[in-house]
Amino acid sequence: MQQLKADLLVIGAGSGGLSVASGAVQMGASVILLEGHKMGGDCLNFGCVPSKALIASGKAAYAQAHAQAFGVSNVTPLVDYAAAKDHVAGVIEQIRPADSQERFEGLGVRVIREYGRFISPRQVQAGDHVITARRIVIATGSSPLVPPIPGLDGVTFETNETIFKLRERPGHLLIIGGGPIGMEMAQAHRRLGCAVTVIEGMTVLSQDDPEMAAVVVEQFRAEGITIEESAMAAAIRGSAGAIEVEAKDGRVFKGTHLLMAVGRKANIDSLDLAAAGIETTRRGIKVDASMRTTNRRVYAIGDVAGGLQFTHMAGYHAGLIIRSALLSLPARERTDHIPWATYTDPELAHVGLTEAKAREVHGGNLDVVRFGYNHNDRAIAERKTAGLIKVMVVRGRPVGASIVGAQAGELISLWAFVLANRLRMKHVSAMVVPYPTLSEINKRVAGAYFSPKLFDSTMIKRIVGLVQRWLP
Numbered sequence: 001m002q003q004l005k006a007d008l009l010v011i012g013a014g015s016g017g018l019s020v021a022s023g024a025v026q027m028g029a030s031v032i033l034l035e036g037h038k039m040g041g042d043c044l045n046f047g048c049v050p051s052k053a054l055i056a057s058g059k060a061a062y063a064q065a066h067a068q069a070f071g072v073s074n075v076t077p078l079v080d081y082a083a084a085k086d087h088v089a090g091v092i093e094q095i096r097p098a099d100s101q102e103r104f105e106g107l108g109v110r111v112i113r114e115y116g117r118f119i120s121p122r123q124v125q126a127g128d129h130v131i132t133a134r135r136i137v138i139a140t141g142s143s144p145l146v147p148p149i150p151g152l153d154g155v156t157f158e159t160n161e162t163i164f165k166l167r168e169r170p171g172h173l174l175i176i177g178g179g180p181i182g183m184e185m186a187q188a189h190r191r192l193g194c195a196v197t198v199i200e201g202m203t204v205l206s207q208d209d210p211e212m213a214a215v216v217v218e219q220f221r222a223e224g225i226t227i228e229e230s231a232m233a234a235a236i237r238g239s240a241g242a243i244e245v246e247a248k249d250g251r252v253f254k255g256t257h258l259l260m261a262v263g264r265k266a267n268i269d270s271l272d273l274a275a276a277g278i279e280t281t282r283r284g285i286k287v288d289a290s291m292r293t294t295n296r297r298v299y300a301i302g303d304v305a306g307g308l309q310f311t312h313m314a315g316y317h318a319g320l321i322i323r324s325a326l327l328s329l330p331a332r333e334r335t336d337h338i339p340w341a342t343y344t345d346p347e348l349a350h351v352g353l354t355e356a357k358a359r360e361v362h363g364g365n366l367d368v369v370r371f372g373y374n375h376n377d378r379a380i381a382e383r384k385t386a387g388l389i390k391v392m393v394v395r396g397r398p399v400g401a402s403i404v405g406a407q408a409g410e411l412i413s414l415w416a417f418v419l420a421n422r423l424r425m426k427h428v429s430a431m432v433v434p435y436p437t438l439s440e441i442n443k444r445v446a447g448a449y450f451s452p453k454l455f456d457s458t459m460i461k462r463i464v465g466l467v468q469r470w471l472p
Contacts, residue, residue, distance in 0.1 A: 002129050004110070006032040008325065009124060009133035011116045011271070014041020016302035016314030017139030018099055023322045025108045032133065033104060034126045036115030040099035041141050042160075042303075043311045044092060050164040051184055053091040055343055057084040058191030062223075062345075069383050079193045081169035088164050118276035121295050135297055135325040138271065138285060139314065142264035142303035149176075151236040155243055157258040160185075170194045170257035174245055176233050177261035178204030180342040183216070185259060186225050187344050196225045197253050199245055201232035205342065209354050212404035215386060216344050228253065266304045281306055289332040290324050291317055299325060307333075310340055336399075337420035341409035346387050349412035352400030352419050358392040367393045371445040373405045378436040382406070389445050391415070396424045407438050414442050425449050 008024050010017045013035035025031045038045045061077040068074045097103060101111045114127035124131050144159035146152070158166060160181055173189050175182045178200030190196045198204060198220075204227055205213035220227060231247040236258070238244045245253045266284030273279075279286040279294040284306030291299045299321055302314030316338065323331040339351035358366050373379040373387040387405020391398050401415035418428060428446040433439045 001125075004032060004129055004131045006030045006110070006131060006133045007135065008032075009116075009131050009136045010034065010139060011124065011137065012041065012139035012141060012267075012302075012304075013039045013099070013104075013111075014139060014141045014302065014314065015043050015311045016141075016318050017041070017137065018104070019315050019318035020137050020139065020301070020321050021104060021109050022107055023318065024326055025104075027322070027326060029326055030110075031108070032110045032112065032131055034112050034114060034116040034124070034131075036113065036126075039101055039104075040096060042143075044095060044099055046161045046164065048311050049092055049095055050088045051160070051181070051188075052343060053088040054084065054164065054188045054192075055184060055345075057087055058188040059345065061193075062191045077193075079169070081192060082167045084192060085164065085167060115270055117270060117272040118278070119272070121276045122297060133297075135299070137321055137325070138293070138298065138300040138304055139302050140267040140271065140304045141314075142266050142284075142309060144260060145263040145265045146260055147233075147262055149233050149236055152260075155236055155238055155258065156240050157243075157260050159260050163259055166257075170255075171241075172197070172255035173257045173259060174199060174243060174253055174255035175259045175261055176200075176245065177259075177263070178202075178227070178229070179207070179261065179263065180205070182259070182261035183220070183342060183344050185261065187220060187223065190220075190223055190225050195255070197255060198225065198227045199231050199233060199247070199253055200227070200229050203229050205348065208342070208348055208350060209356070209390075209402045211355075211390075212348055212350075212388075212402050215346060215388075215404045216342075216348055219346060219386065220344075264303060264309055266306060268304060283307075290330075291320055291333060292324075308335060308338055308340070310338070313338060337416055339412045339416040341412060343409060346384075346405045347408035348404050349408040350400070350402045351412055351416045352398065353392055354400060354402065355390065355392055358394075358400050362392075362394045362399065365394050366399075367449065369393060369445055369449040371441055371448050373438075373441065375444070376436075376438060376441050378438050378440070379406060381436065389441050391425075391445050391449070393425055393449055396426065397422065398425060398428075403441075405438075405441075411438060411442060414439075 007029040008031045010021045010033045021031050021033045061079050064075050064077040112126050116124045116126040119125050172195040175186050175198045178198050186196045186198050233245050234248040235246040241256050243258050277295045284304050285300040287300050287305050293300050301317035303309045320331040323329045341349040370390045374385040379385050384406040389403045392400040398418050403411050425446050433443050
């Protein structure tokens with residue numbers, strides 16, 4: 001066994017682990033990085049990057065078939081499903097160098113392409129190496145959750161780790177799970193020429209505001225996507241090309257291919273956490289507000305820590321680790337300013353408290369202000385008027401924002417900034433945005449908050465009357 005020592009050992013080369021490793025080594029720490037699978041983790045290889053690339057292919061096909069409103073004849077797109085997957089692979093390869101072993105070794109990180117497991121509270125074994133580190137960061141991410149549905153082990157099915165390598169276009173794709181992954185893949189595949197049925201045990205997009213989710217669902221149904229809610233899968237049967245999913249209530253859904261998209265589970269099984277005195281929860285590794293585990297020398301970040309499962313959340317955690325583990329400065333996680341987005345068309349995005357939660361927490365002190373895309377000139381020009389923004393405000397300070405519509409994932413960034421810095425609606429109202437842009441929606445919703453206070457105020461009207469009376 002080769003004995004190695006480092007200031008920082010990072011287990012997992014996904015988004016969070018790479019961010020910690022690059023930041024730490026550039027600040028002068030000695031860093032060892034372990035990765036037994038693919039550099040870049042789930043986001044680059046099986047998640048964010050390939051899904052958005054496939055969504056882009058679907059959008060291109062949809063645009064060809066829906067151009068008439070712009071004075072351009074509709075055409076039936078000739079979709080080459082395998083070529084669309086080549087596009088996905090090409091996007092991954094273009095981004096891959098930023099996450100590569102060569103880049104990180106060039107920065108000074110010792111990269112070992114092996115899985116790691118704890119053999120003591122301070123030591124990790126990876127292949128023929130035993131590493132002792134002052135601080136250890138677990139960033140092993142998560143994997144698709146495959147529930148024990150009777151019959152599932154007897155049929156061929158896809159997950160987000162296999163669907164992007166599928167070369168033959170599904171005739172009818174059954175998707176179990178109506179969360180972000182399931183819904184994004186549903187629309188992308190429908191637009192690429194597949195029949196699609198989404199099978200959800202509760203309601204689709206259940207983590208989002210129901211009013212906003214309804215806008216997405218309406219569009220899905222208009223595109224011919226079948227959405228079956230309250231359909232808990234009870235049995236699966238069939239063979240390749242002829243699969244049946246039976247719900248608990250007796251409904252049966254038939255298709256040619258099956259995608260499992262029911263959630264994620266933390267990658268902790270091979271870490272031997274007990275050897276390091278690290279406790280776990282039902283969702284992942286137990287951590288405190290500074291992302292420290294029950295072993296004070298070890299931190300856990302990203303999906304494996306059992307919280308919000310977003311790439312940008314892992315990046316945020318990485319910043320906390322740099323501050324805490326390297327600089328010994330206080331760093332505490334907060335989640336009230338963390339946005340999320342689902343890249344359906346229209347997009348769905350949110351930050352802070354939903355309307356329902358805000359009403360529960362703030363009661364009569366809450367104002368909910370809205371502005372519709374149908375009143376935005378750029379949205380009208382581009383025929384993208386389906387959608388709205390609503391902002392939850394308490395005594396002039398936003399506590400949450402939800403957006404459904406074109407580029408919602410881009411527009412939510414402003415509200416994430418506002419919540420992160422605890423700004424007020426007056427600060428949003430004071431900004432000037434270019435015309436005509438969708439970003440005017442953010443400005444106009446701030447105006448909607450102040451308009452009743454200004455234009456419906458008897459006092460304001462009296463003041464203006466007095467001023468005008470005394471003007472020369």
